[in-house]
Amino acid sequence: xxxxxxxxxxxxxxxxxxxxxxxxxxxxxxxxxxxxxxxxxxxxxxxxxxxxxxxxxxxxxxxxxxxxxxxxxxxxxxxxxxx
Amino acid sequence: xxxxxxxxxxxxxxxxxxxxxxxxxxxxxxxxxxxxxxxxxxxxxxxxxxxxxxxxxxxxxxxxxxxxxxxxxxxxxxxxxxxxxxxxxxxxxxxxxxxxxxxxxxxxxxxxxxxxxxxxxxxxxxxxxxxxxxxxxxxxxxxxxxxxxxxxxxxxxxxxxxxxxxxxxxxxxxxxxxxxxxxxxxxxxxxxxxxxxxxxxxxxxxxxxxxxxxxxxxxxxxxxxxxxxxxxxxxxxxxxxxxxxxxxxxxxxxxxxxxxxxxxxxxxxxxxxxxxxxxxxxxxxxxxxxxxxxxxxxxxxxxxxxxxxxxxxxxxxxxxxxxxxxxxxxxxxxxxxxxxxxxxxxxxxxxxxxxxxxxxxxxxxxxxxxxxxxxxxxxxxxxxxxxxxxxxxxxxxxxxxxxxxxxxxxxxxxxxxxxxxxxxxxxxxxxxxxxxxxxxxxxxxxxxxxxxxxxxxxxxxxxxxxxxxxxxxxxxxxxxxxxxxxxxxxxxxxxxxxxxxxxxxxxxxxxxxxxxxxxxxxxxxxxxxxxxxxxxxxxxxxxxxxxxxxxxxxxxxxxxxxxxxxxxxxxxxxxxxxxxxxxxxxxxxxx
Numbered sequence: 001x002x003x004x005x006x007x008x009x010x011x012x013x014x015x016x017x018x019x020x021x022x023x024x025x026x027x028x029x030x031x032x033x034x035x036x037x038x039x040x041x042x043x044x045x046x047x048x049x050x051x052x053x054x055x056x057x058x059x060x061x062x063x064x065x066x067x068x069x070x071x072x073x074x075x076x077x078x079x080x081x082x083x
Numbered sequence: 084x085x086x087x088x089x090x091x092x093x094x095x096x097x098x099x100x101x102x103x104x105x106x107x108x109x110x111x112x113x114x115x116x117x118x119x120x121x122x123x124x125x126x127x128x129x130x131x132x133x134x135x136x137x138x139x140x141x142x143x144x145x146x147x148x149x150x151x152x153x154x155x156x157x158x159x160x161x162x163x164x165x166x167x168x169x170x171x172x173x174x175x176x177x178x179x180x181x182x183x184x185x186x187x188x189x190x191x192x193x194x195x196x197x198x199x200x201x202x203x204x205x206x207x208x209x210x211x212x213x214x215x216x217x218x219x220x221x222x223x224x225x226x227x228x229x230x231x232x233x234x235x236x237x238x239x240x241x242x243x244x245x246x247x248x249x250x251x252x253x254x255x256x257x258x259x260x261x262x263x264x265x266x267x268x269x270x271x272x273x274x275x276x277x278x279x280x281x282x283x284x285x286x287x288x289x290x291x292x293x294x295x296x297x298x299x300x301x302x303x304x305x306x307x308x309x310x311x312x313x314x315x316x317x318x319x320x321x322x323x324x325x326x327x328x329x330x331x332x333x334x335x336x337x338x339x340x341x342x343x344x345x346x347x348x349x350x351x352x353x354x355x356x357x358x359x360x361x362x363x364x365x366x367x368x369x370x371x372x373x374x375x376x377x378x379x380x381x382x383x384x385x386x387x388x389x390x391x392x393x394x395x396x397x398x399x400x401x402x403x404x405x406x407x408x409x410x411x412x413x414x415x416x417x418x419x420x421x422x423x424x425x426x427x428x429x430x431x432x433x434x435x436x437x438x439x440x441x442x443x444x445x446x447x448x449x450x451x452x453x454x455x456x457x458x459x460x461x462x463x464x465x466x467x468x469x470x471x472x473x474x475x476x477x478x479x480x481x482x483x484x485x486x487x488x489x490x491x492x493x494x495x496x497x498x499x500x501x502x503x504x505x506x507x508x509x510x511x512x513x514x515x516x517x518x519x520x521x522x523x524x525x526x527x528x529x530x531x532x533x534x535x536x537x538x539x540x541x542x543x544x545x546x547x548x549x550x551x552x553x554x555x556x557x558x559x560x561x562x563x564x565x566x567x568x569x570x571x572x573x574x575x576x577x578x579x580x581x582x583x584x585x586x587x588x589x590x591x592x593x594x595x596x597x598x599x600x601x602x603x604x605x606x607x608x609x610x611x612x613x614x615x616x617x618x619x620x621x622x623x624x625x626x627x628x629x630x631x632x633x634x635x636x637x638x639x640x641x642x643x644x645x646x647x648x649x650x651x652x653x654x655x656x657x658x659x660x661x662x663x664x665x666x667x668x669x670x671x672x673x674x
Contacts, residue, residue, distance in 0.1 A: 008664070009663055012663075019172065020168070020172065027161050027341070031157060031161055032334065032337055032338055035327075039324065044291075044295060045306030045307060045308050045309060046294040046308065047324050051294070053161060053326075054156075055290060055383055058160065058161070058379050061164055061167065061375060061379070062375050062379050065171040065172075068368065069368045069372055072176075073365065076665055076666075080666075081664040083363050083666060083667075
C-alpha cells in the first residue's frame, strides 16, 4: 500500500513538471524571452509573440488546469485514493 | 431617460440584489461564517473567486494600462492569470484536504509554532488591508463619476453595503453576492467590448477582432494592430506591439514582475481561502479551472478593448480642432480625466509622447478661448497637449461607441460590483485572521461559538472602518499597492505553503527564517526604491518585480535552515503525508 502511494505521488509530480514546463514555455518563453523572434511571424493581424503575451498564454493556462484535473481524476481512481 | 437616471436604477437594482442575497445567506455558525459551511459548488466558487480576484483596478484601469503600454501591459495580463495554474497545481487541492479555516491555520499547524502563526497572521492582515484601501477608493470614484455624489459619500455608501452583507452572512453571504457581482461585471465589460469590436472590425468576438482588419473609415482594409503601430511611429511613440526597446522595461525586469505577480496571486490569502469553501479535493481542483476560465473571459477581452481604445483615441483626438471634438471629450473633461493645453495656440489638439504638463490637472476654474478648462500646472516643453487618464479607456468606451444610456449605467454598476466583491473578500480575511487565528487560537481557546461569531462580526466592522478611513484619506502608498501586496504575498506565503506540502523536511526554524528573510528583503527593497528614491539596485529589478527575488530567498533560506536543524515531529510528517491523498477529506472542520 505504501509503495503504491509513493508511485501515486511520483506520477502526480511528473504531471506537475510536464504541465509547469508548458506553463513556463508559453508565458515566459513565447511571451517574454523569445517574443521578438516570434514577432517575425503573424497570426492574422497579430505578431505571434505579442499574441502569446496577450492572448495565447492565457488560453493555455486555462487548458492546463482542466488537463491536470482530468489526469488526477484518473490517477485517484487508479490508486483508489479518490473521495 | 438620461444616463444619470439609468445609473441610479442600475445601482439600486444591483445593490438590492446583493442585500437580498446576503439576507437569504445569513449564517449562525463559525463554519458558515469562515468557509461558507464548506458546501459551495465548484462552479459557484469559480465565479466567486473570479469576482473576488477582479478588483476595481482590473475592471476600470487594466485595459487603460495596456492601452498606454502596448506590449508592456502584458505583465499584468500574464501575471494576474498565470498564478492560477500555480494555485491549482501546488496549493488548492492540498489546502482543501488539510481543511482548516485560514492560511495562518495551515502555517501554524504545519510548522507546529505559534510564532509562525503570528508572522503569517501579520502578513495576511497587512497584505489585505493595503489592498482593501484601494478598493474603497475605487467605490468612491465610481460613485462620484457616475452618480454625481461626493467621493467621500460614495465611500461611506460602499462601506455600509459591504458591512451589511459581510457581517450578516460572513463567507457564505460574500460568496453568493460575489457570484451575482461576477455576472454583473462580466456582462457590463463584454457587451461594450463586443459593440466596439463590431464597430471597428465587424467581428463580434473582440479577441479575434483586434487581430483583424478595420472595416470602416480611412484605414479600411488594414490590420488594426498594424495601423496602431503606424500611428505610433508617426507620433513618435515606440510601436504598440514592440516588446523591448528604448524607454521600455528590460527583459529581466519584465520576467521578474510577471513572476512576482503570478506567485503573489497564488499567495494572496483572500484567493487561497476561497478554496476552503468547496466540498472536496476534486472540487478544489476543478474550481480553480472555472475561476481562471471566468477571469480569462475578462483578461483576454481587456487587451482587445485596449487596442480599440488606442485606435479610437488617437483618431478622434489627434489634430482635431477642440471645437469639433465629440461630446464625450467635454463630458470627461468636466470630471478632470481629460485636459487640453493649447501650446501651439491653433485651437487644434495635438497628441505626442510625454506629459502635457506636470502632475494631474488642477483647474483654475476659468475657460480658454475655445471653451476648454484652463489648468494651472507648469506646462512642459514637449509637443503633447493632451492629458488623458488611463481609466477613461474603459469608462468612456460606451460613449465612444454610441451605446445606449442603460449600457453606460451598467458599466458603472459593473465597476461597483468589481470593487465591492474584492473589498468584501479582503475584509473576511482580516476578520478571520483576528477573530479566529488570534482571538480563538491564541488568546481564548474556550470561546463559545456565539462569542467567536460576535468577535468575527465586530472585526468586520473594525476592518470596514479602517478601509473606509483609507478610502477617504488615501495614503500616498495606494499607488504602490501592487508592489506591496503582491511582493509580500509572493515572498512570504507561497514558498512556505509549497514547502509545507512538498517537502516534509522543512521545519519550524526553516519556515520562520524563510518568511522573515524573504519578506524582510522585499519590504526593505520596496521602501528603499519607492519611498526613499533609491535607484533599483538589485540587477535593475523594479519594486514591482522584487517579490520574485524575495521568494527565491525565502525558498533557499527555508530549505537550508531546515537541513541544519532537527526534522519536524513525526505527527507533522504524517499530516503532510495525509494531505497528499484526496481520500478522507471531510469538509473544513473546526478544532
